[in-house]
Amino acid sequence: MTRRTVDENSRKLRKLFVQLVSGALVGGVVGYFGMSQLDPKAMQVDQILTSGVGIIYLLTGAIVGLGLLSPKLGSKFLNVEDAEEISEQRRVLTGSTISMVALGLALIALANAGPDRAISPTMGFLAIVVALFVSVVVSFRDWRFYDEMMRGLSRDAGNIAFCIVGSVILLWGAAASIGMAVTPTPLMLVSLVSGGLLLAAFVAAGRAGLMMPR
Amino acid sequence: MENRLKEFRESAGWSQGELARRLGVSRQTINAVETDKYDPSLPLALRMAKLFACQVPDLFIDHWEAEVD
Numbered sequence: 001m002t003r004r005t006v007d008e009n010s011r012k013l014r015k016l017f018v019q020l021v022s023g024a025l026v027g028g029v030v031g032y033f034g035m036s037q038l039d040p041k042a043m044q045v046d047q048i049l050t051s052g053v054g055i056i057y058l059l060t061g062a063i064v065g066l067g068l069l070s071p072k073l074g075s076k077f078l079n080v081e082d083a084e085e086i087s088e089q090r091r092v093l094t095g096s097t098i099s100m101v102a103l104g105l106a107l108i109a110l111a112n113a114g115p116d117r118a119i120s121p122t123m124g125f126l127a128i129v130v131a132l133f134v135s136v137v138v139s140f141r142d143w144r145f146y147d148e149m150m151r152g153l154s155r156d157a158g159n160i161a162f163c164i165v166g167s168v169i170l171l172w173g174a175a176a177s178i179g180m181a182v183t184p185t186p187l188m189l190v191s192l193v194s195g196g197l198l199l200a201a202f203v204a205a206g207r208a209g210l211m212m213p214r
Numbered sequence: 215m216e217n218r219l220k221e222f223r224e225s226a227g228w229s230q231g232e233l234a235r236r237l238g239v240s241r242q243t244i245n246a247v248e249t250d251k252y253d254p255s256l257p258l259a260l261r262m263a264k265l266f267a268c269q270v271p272d273l274f275i276d277h278w279e280a281e282v283d
Contacts, residue, residue: 209251
């Protein structure tokens with residue numbers, strides 16, 4: 001192993017350490033304060049789940065958005081080679097940020113909507129409709145900027161999401177139908193679909209080696 | 215699939231970003247190909263070969279052998 005390879009590996013390990021520690025810290029702090037603002041003691045389990053998924057979307061979108069605002073800073077915590085790479089991917093990353101933030105806010109709004117709450121049920125539902133519309137429009141726009149690997153990765157994520165969500169719903173529904181499990185509530189299904197999509201995107205990215213420190 | 219893209223790229227004195235720009239793909243794609251995480255499409259493999267003035271089998275190594283009857 002050459003001196004250059006050793007230095008390069010040390011740099012990647014340092015960066016991975018910074019990413020893990022800062023990710024855990026920011027995630028923990030934002031998750032804790034975010035949930036405490038939503039008053040989890042007054043919430044049902046499915047509301048907490050949906051809010052939690054919403055916070056993950058919001059946080060992920062905010063982290064990417066911060067990287068876009070300051071590419072130099074972003075190159076320290078996003079998995080890119082340097083700040084220039086963030087600028088090269090600006091259009092695609094902007095689309096991802098918009099979609100993630102919109103869906104995150106909508107999930108939190110839906111989970112906290114109710115007749116006697118600050119957000120009415122209709123507004124909660126409308127938030128999801130708007131977020132979905134924004135995501136679809138952004139996806140169509142971004143498709144033109146994707147190269148062949150990103151398009152393949154996107155299809156791969158769709159397939160994985162279908163397998164994850166389909167399998168869980170099939171088994172859960174079957175078990176609930178014979179009384180072996182609790183019946184999934186509408187919010188549990190919303191959490192499952194949105195969380196499954198996010199998980200699938202991470203799995204697809206990992207399979208393409210995009211989670212390896214660079 | 216095993217490949218020699220990194221070797222060819224470094225011989226040309228190009229960074230991953232420079233090669234990505236010349237091929238019209240992202241740096242992530244070049245990185246994924248070089249680390250054997252992604253096999254490029256035939257059109258992209260042909261473009262890579264054209265860029266390095268070589269044949270596709272010089273860049274991508276397939277160990278498959280046809281069965282002899």
